[in-house]
Amino acid sequence: MKDILGKIKLTFGVTFGILIFIVLIPISLIVLPFLTFENQKLDKEYQEFLNNNNGRKFFCYTSRKHVFDFVENSLLPSIANDINVIFLHGKIPKSNFPERFISRMLYRINNIGFPNIMKIVDGKVIDISLKKEFYEELNKDAKVSRITNFINLGFQIIDDNKNSL
Template sequence: MKERLEEIAVVIFLLIIGIPLSILFLPFIILFSIFDFFQRKRFKKRYINYLSSIEGKKFFCFNTRKNGHHYIEKNVIPKLADDIEYIFMEGKNLKSAYTREYISHMLSTISDRKGFPYLIKINNGKVLNKSLNSQFYNFKSQNKNSDDLIILINDNFNKLK
């Protein structure tokens, strides 16, 4: 019985403190929500403009995974077609000549989340993407010719529509 009274006292205390605090902070929460809404709207507009400015670009994205990183740098990057640019993710740091904010957003919205490497193509203001994770590691583990992997990469870019 005593424990029950203590629980009731704690609930009443939290209500007495919680209600005034929530009323006090409600205007700040509303202002923050409005500010956040317009920030997102502004970012989306800038992002759409950015996608228009890089229309037709193709990106090969890879990360620092030990068993693939060095292979990609040695066997894939030098053989990529001239119109394919690479984006390197070193942990959370993005290594690219493009605007980090937009490329990070692009990578965070990848629909085919099976793992790096990813192919990204900008087509008609939209980001098209594909994961080459399973194909890449099959090629690597079977010691297949890296030229065949380049052909696979180019074929997958052509299929992105």
């Protein structure tokens, strides 16, 4: 009796799985082109954003408590005015630019770790993580001038190497 009940459950499960598969195939064939088109459209808009903002510099930091306090109170007043600030609150970027483009930019960075500096050069984002240098300095005596020097040096490295990238 137990064996028959197990076979009935197995048969029902397999049949149900096949029916779900048969229903989902046509739905996915209908939806997939729309998703692909929307992604291509967003890629094109993102590339336009990069082209329109060529040369812009960004400084991105996170909401980690001791980092946030130091950056907000000490570092931000000292960084150059031409550097755009991105505050990454969890996974949501806060800046003066459209969130969807900044999210895409952050998703595609090559050097993971925050704080991070980025510059748009010839339609591409070049980034440098300052995590190691920042935390070493923060664990010492956290001199703002040394951290701003790291930021400026990072942008200088990007400028010096942009032709070889």
